[in-house]
Amino acid sequence: MKASKALPDRTDEDLMDAIAKGDHESFQILAQRYMKLLYSVAFRLFPQKPDAEDIVQEALLRIWSKAHLWKPGTGAAVSTWLYRLTYNICIDHKRRSKQSMTALDENITDGRRRADKKLQDKQTGALVAKALQGLPERQRAAFVLCHYQGLSNQEAATVTGTSVKAIEALLVRARQALRAELQKHKGVL
Amino acid sequence: MKITQFKKMLSIHGADLSRWDDIDPDSIKGFIASSEQAAALYKEAQALDSVIDSFTVPDADPVLLDRVMNRIGGQPEMAAATVHHIKPKKSAQPMMWGGAAFAMAAAVILFVYSTAVPVPSVPDVNIFLAELDSIAAEDFAAQEIIGLWELAEAKVFQDNEALEKFLDELFDETEAEPDLWEL
Numbered sequence: 001m002k003a004s005k006a007l008p009d010r011t012d013e014d015l016m017d018a019i020a021k022g023d024h025e026s027f028q029i030l031a032q033r034y035m036k037l038l039y040s041v042a043f044r045l046f047p048q049k050p051d052a053e054d055i056v057q058e059a060l061l062r063i064w065s066k067a068h069l070w071k072p073g074t075g076a077a078v079s080t081w082l083y084r085l086t087y088n089i090c091i092d093h094k095r096r097s098k099q100s101m102t103a104l105d106e107n108i109t110d111g112r113r114r115a116d117k118k119l120q121d122k123q124t125g126a127l128v129a130k131a132l133q134g135l136p137e138r139q140r141a142a143f144v145l146c147h148y149q150g151l152s153n154q155e156a157a158t159v160t161g162t163s164v165k166a167i168e169a170l171l172v173r174a175r176q177a178l179r180a181e182l183q184k185h186k187g188v189l
Numbered sequence: 190m191k192i193t194q195f196k197k198m199l200s201i202h203g204a205d206l207s208r209w210d211d212i213d214p215d216s217i218k219g220f221i222a223s224s225e226q227a228a229a230l231y232k233e234a235q236a237l238d239s240v241i242d243s244f245t246v247p248d249a250d251p252v253l254l255d256r257v258m259n260r261i262g263g264q265p266e267m268a269a270a271t272v273h274h275i276k277p278k279k280s281a282q283p284m285m286w287g288g289a290a291f292a293m294a295a296a297v298i299l300f301v302y303s304t305a306v307p308v309p310s311v312p313d314v315n316i317f318l319a320e321l322d323s324i325a326a327e328d329f330a331a332q333e334i335i336g337l338w339e340l341a342e343a344k345v346f347q348d349n350e351a352l353e354k355f356l357d358e359l360f361d362e363t364e365a366e367p368d369l370w371e372l
Contacts, residue, residue, distance in 0.1 A: 024262070043246045128241055
């Protein structure tokens, strides 16, 4: 089954309603609409492609099987619900398997041997990924959702099941920890 | 804006002013331009954000969605399963109609049976007792009448009990409607 390129202009709520009734086409449209966003959350929390792809695949399958649980008119946007679904799977994933940093470190070492700009950027990106992995789970989630995904503090609080004040505190600590970690590497900051 | 508030917002949201809740970006820019300390802090935050943003996400496997679509293609009833819960099972309807027909047939049989047995009906018994009242002075006759009355009552009771037992068994076998709130 090939994914269609067109994204018909249907609201997320309409799509969820149709998915709950078993409509494959609506599911495909919603999946295309959100797959990249969900993948970027998963990858930033678990910077290994196979892990991130597994998480997104599981998230999409859960959307299909749990669409009937989403209730329209309850105030939460579909996107928030999808982020929360993905976040929960990430938490489960972390509990199931400890993240291996070995592959990431090898990439960094490999990058250091080369001088070209693209690889230097890749190296810096890998350092950031490693620094993010070093953050406590809640700090990392708050930072990824707000900084990278652009969610408001209120939305991030809904996704992670915490308060806006707590999100603010987590963001401050995450930013401080990232700065401290990145400053250890000469020329990065 | 005070420098303490500026520092706080910077430490929460970073250098992207569009993320600063409920604060006009132009007023922040004005504050940065007016304060050397604020400008230095802002430059630092910009540098940190720039490094943090170098962590980019590679493209996902282009066949990821196709894989998911293939998976759900094999389970067309998964999402629709919820709809099945709110509809009565199809097998329940023939069972109910069959059960009702069976109950009616049984009631007819019981009715025929009860009329075939010489049990006085309620008006008959009353007349019979009224007649017997007139000779109630005779002990023997009274005892006999009372015996007959009890016998008649027992027969009616027995038949009712049998009918109720039969109906209870019948309804126990009839599948209940699914509970909509057990989903």
